[in-house]
Amino acid sequence: MPVQHQKMKKVAEPTVARLSVYLRVLNESLENGERTISSDELARRSGTTAAQVRKDLSAFGTFGKRGLGYSVPELVEALRSILGLQRTWRVALIGAGKIGQALYGYQDFRRQGFHIEAVFDSDPAKIGQKWDGVVVRSERELEAGLAEKSIDIVIVAVPASAAQEVVDRVVRAGVRGILNFAPVQLRVPAGVALKNVNMAVEIEGLSYALASGGARRRVSPVERRSEE
Amino acid sequence: MPVQHQKMKKVAEPTVARLSVYLRVLNESLENGERTISSDELARRSGTTAAQVRKDLSAFGTFGKRGLGYSVPELVEALRSILGLQRTWRVALIGAGKIGQALYGYQDFRRQGFHIEAVFDSDPAKIGQKWDGVVVRSERELEAGLAEKSIDIVIVAVPASAAQEVVDRVVRAGVRGILNFAPVQLRVPAGVALKNVNMAVEIEGLSYALASGGARRRVSPVERRSEE
DNA sequence: ACTTGTTTGTGAATGCTTTCACAAGGAACC
DNA sequence: GGTTCCTTGTGAAAGCATTCACAAACAAGT
Missing domain, CATH: 3.40.50.720 (NAD(P)-binding Rossmann-like Domain)
Structure with missing residues (x-):
């Protein structure tokens, strides 16, 4: 299934960054021989949400099968095409x-x-x-x-x-x-x-988080403070 | 002038990242012996806007003098304190x-x-x-x-x-x-x-920009496509 | 072929961030 | 001290990005 770069909505930068993460996750799935993957599972392994995964992909076309999820090899190819990674x-x-x-x-x-x-x-x-x-x-x-x-x-x-x-x-x-x-x-x-x-x-961002008490010493997990 | 970490509004991550950039710019200003700097000039050298600079700083206190700008040494100290860089x-x-x-x-x-x-x-x-x-x-x-x-x-x-x-x-x-x-x-x-x-x-983000035609071959400057 | 299960794709709603625009504060010079 | 000129600090508006929620689509089993 070739990628239709379709109506080419303008795509946000954070979206592109996530696509790159998805691709890395999917390459691993591929090596593990997984045939399909759901937006839910892809999100879990990429550190985001299922809705985000679907929104991100929807900007470039429709790759999934309802009730089943995404074909891993097809999605890998689609992402490589979108990101311009099919050439060297x-x-x-x-x-x-x-x-x-x-x-x-x-x-x-x-x-x-x-x-x-x-x-x-x-x-x-x-x-x-x-x-x-x-x-x-x-x-x-x-x-x-x-x-x-x-x-x-x-x-x-x-x-x-x-x-x-x-x-x-x-x-x-x-x-x-x-x-x-x-x-x-x-x-x-x-x-x-x-x-x-x-x-x-980046390291000064860590310094800020630690200094401003965003990262606690050893407290029960109440508030998240693990970014990106 | 010590930093008043005042009411401690929650601060966004992009804000902290920019503070770190401002500090780097200001350290250079300091070496050049500049006494004061306006939000406009600081923004120009940091690749952002004057309003953004002022908003970013306003989350931590009030550091500037109207009609004059910011004292470079004072702002350096303030940022170091905010970012937790006064300790090792x-x-x-x-x-x-x-x-x-x-x-x-x-x-x-x-x-x-x-x-x-x-x-x-x-x-x-x-x-x-x-x-x-x-x-x-x-x-x-x-x-x-x-x-x-x-x-x-x-x-x-x-x-x-x-x-x-x-x-x-x-x-x-x-x-x-x-x-x-x-x-x-x-x-x-x-x-x-x-x-x-x-x-x-990051490099895949470049690949995307180049492949999707966001970066043109050699065209008159009509549309910006230089990020961050 | 129908029913049940699941999972996508996507408008609408929410939540964030940035930009705008302007009143208020201060400097500097007469 | 008054006037002029700058530049800040900040609510309000606009612009983006994420999350919600649900109808539509398909698989699989009976």
Whole structure:
């Protein structure tokens, strides 16, 4: 059953994030050989509600069978199509420091079709290193490298102070998707998709929860305070 | 000016996340020697609106001077107090793989008062390694280590398949704050604060934006599509 | 073929968050 | 001290996202 991207209502960001979670859950179901799954069960395993699951999916078409639930393989395919994961994406990593190295080895990216085709850095000690097959190149070759390798998405893993300039260059070179790990608020022009992974913000959110007494010492389960 | 945590309205999560961004912006302003800042300017540098800034702050007290703006040093102190960053937090890192190593070296954590006091792993090749001062310990010593070092917050950087079990143990040991990097939806009891950093979800969000044509190839700036 | 069980898809209702708009407070200069 | 110019703090309005609730659809068993 192919996905009908049908009337294409505008879809909210939280919805897309949840679809991604559903897909991860469903891939596991698939490996377990489960044929079908109900919105209720999918919700339970994804940390949301059945109604939410159904609403989320309903924005893209109708995938379930009443009285039965969803076909796991079909829903996996549908979600992969919706999320644009049926093709492979050509990715460049900018910044070959600790975080860059960790991301380079991150299997989940590769598994979902994100292939890191190029790595750039400004440190002469790093330039020329060979990371199983991919050579770390000088950031001076950035524009040339992006074009040469037809890069779709760039991962920014440089220090905060260098991030905006890198992004400006990358955008000028025509890249339309950026995943930013530097803890700064970046500016990109309209038409460029930008996502931030800001660990500092997250851990400070924990600090807030603990400090403001939202998380109790060891009390009976009365009030929930476990987020996302 | 001390922070009056006043009537303590319940504060939304997005608000707390933005406070954390404001603080980062203000720290820079402080280094630049700026004395005051308007909600307008703070908003511009934080990627939000002036009204949002004022609403966010108003939940915690009144910090500004009409006609003048906010005192940068005072607001920095206020935010640090609100976010619970005036103390140091004792953190343990579980998982000494690539991601664990990257996080261990992440300066932003240390700078804001998050001190990694212990590292655990299950790999015999890693156990016993000394990471400038901190010895990597066996996960079998997890409970003992957490107690011994009075750990407040745990960072989970283990494979997805091991994450839930680790979290269960950590919670049983009394830890109330968890920062999870494993791409799974974890279950924690009420009273435990949990934050997820899910890079796979973020990059799939980019894939969606690019695939669904939300990000255009090279078109005049008509519609915004740069998120967060 | 009918009946019983289940589970979806979806308008309507609720609950949150953000944006608007403006009165009130204060600075600065004459 | 009065006047002008800014900028905050905040109710009210608008905009989004989640939850509710139920009719419609199908499976399965008799």
